[in-house]
Amino acid sequence: MSAQRTKSRAFRGRVARLCAIGAGLTAALAGGRAASAEDKAGAVALFREAGALVDAGQPSRACPKYEESLRLYDSVNTRYFLADCYERTGKMASAWAHFLEVAARVRASGDRAKEAKARERAAAVQPKVSRLTVVVEVASTPGLEVKRNGAPVGPGQWGAPMPVDAGTHVIAASAPGKRTWTAQVEVKPDGATSTLVVRALEDGPASVGVGGVGGVGGVGGGRRTLALVTAGAGLATVGVGAALGLAARSRFDESSAFCNGDRCDRRGMDLRDSAVARANVATVVFGVGLAAIAGGGVLWLTADAKSATPSASIRLSPTVGGALVQGSF
Template sequence: MSRRRAARLGAAELAIAGALAAIPRPTHAQAGGDAAAAEVLFEQAIALMRQGNYEQACPRLAESQRLDAGVGTLLYLAACYERLGKTASAWATYREAADAARRHGQADREQKAREGAAAIEARLTRLLVEVPADSAAPGLSVRRNGQELAQVLWGTPMPVDPGAYTVEASAPGRLPWSTTAAIDPAGGTVTVTVPPLEAAPPPQGAPPAAPAAASRGAPAAQTAPAAPPARPASPDAAGMPAQRLVALVAAGAGVVGIGVSVGLGFEARARFQDAGAHCDGDLCDDDGIEIRGDAMDLARAGTVVFLVGAAGLATGGVLWFTAPSPDAGAGTRPAVQVGLGPLGLSLGGRF
């Protein structure tokens, strides 16, 4: 370091010491250990400042102010911050000291504090954190050096001390983002813009999303269809082949049909007997003719039902005796189709 540079620094330190000496020493009215500790810390800080050791002096003044607040301590602390290069801290502390002096009716100290704040304000450095509308994801949290930055401060240039600042952003379901901004002591505003946060990948074990189309306009790859639900156990699992089950059904239907046909036959016979009161041999009056017609219709219906029932019974017999044994392989199992039509039962399939 040149001798001229050293001389300038010495003159500046002497000027600061003179300004500090002009400030009346604060009086601590509070009794007890806190006031005593505050007094000791204050005296240590003043000695360190006269030695140019502001790094150790400023924390002692801040703690002394916390233990026993005083306007004079605030003025010393603001001057210490200014010498340390913490312009934003010095500016804020000067303003705090001015307000405290005004409340206590200390006009001279208020004037010194306001002059100190005004001298620094033109040299303040500011950090502006912008959050565009497309970046404001639900639940977005923005932090500056680990401290939450309230949403009302987004987009507002805030005075900060020169140095490096880490800006972080996070939101539920999004990947976190961070960057570091360097604040130059020369002043000015540094802007940090929070970009839209990328979506976080699905947790491990979750099914992957369908891949994007290989080219613009190409349809997205379709996912494989889900496997169909398992079919309920077939009659084969119970020990009876399907063909024999169909045989039982067909035979049962045939027995019912034959039973119905017998009933229709008895009804037709009874109707013929009723017509005898209206007939003389083959000659009948109108009522006799109508009654005999009903009897003939019943007889014909009974015949048709009997034939259908007989066919069903016969079909059931054929299916039963041609069915494979229960332990036959799947390749020998029959495929049977049975239907009921106007001409009776229809049987089809392979055996």
């Protein structure tokens, strides 16, 4: 007798799905343009495969096919049977939401019988819906973002018991300049309520900031940026000084044709005076470059040191035979 009742239920289920397919095709032919003909045909094929799996006692394999069928063509009937599949697999929150959606849609179409059936199913599922409360300890953290299984959990949900499917949920919280916080919570079935507290986020590494790659941001990052710029300018200045020195040496060598030892004619004296002048300039420029490189090194090495001010500056003042480095942090 039990076997006969099981066969009878399976038969009624197949009949109901065939009717749903017919209704869905009728609606499609009536002028729905959101999906292509191929998508609608694919939705029907998946719907049939899902129904066969449910009849075979494999709802966990059927639900993904219902989901894809619904994605291809949003049919009220498909949504109803997807809700039924969710209920069979213990996803009560998803089932409840879909039954209510079906009720709202068929009410708009004036089908009171289907609306009543969908609401009856939703009411039967509601007591079995589990809930998860996410309590945010420091809600005032600037830029705080909380996610559940990758989906945003807005401030309006914080502290409120939200309907969720039973099972493992991953909660993540992040904010600029803070370490990302993650935790797993196991929500039990049959209307259980779970609570997860998001603790205050820890500060991120001092070298990590808003400024960009490699920790160039914040106080330490600002110093490193200045260090790189200063050292780079120093290298360029050293190159200029070296070029001036070579030019001075070339002038001095050129004067040899007009000099005998230290005795030179007018042309030789002019060339040597020019060489000396260029050598003096080269010395100053070379010294400034070396000082800039040294200053850049100091800034880099002290980038992580705590400072009362978030900025750093350095001035290079050329002097006779070198340069005076003046810096502040």
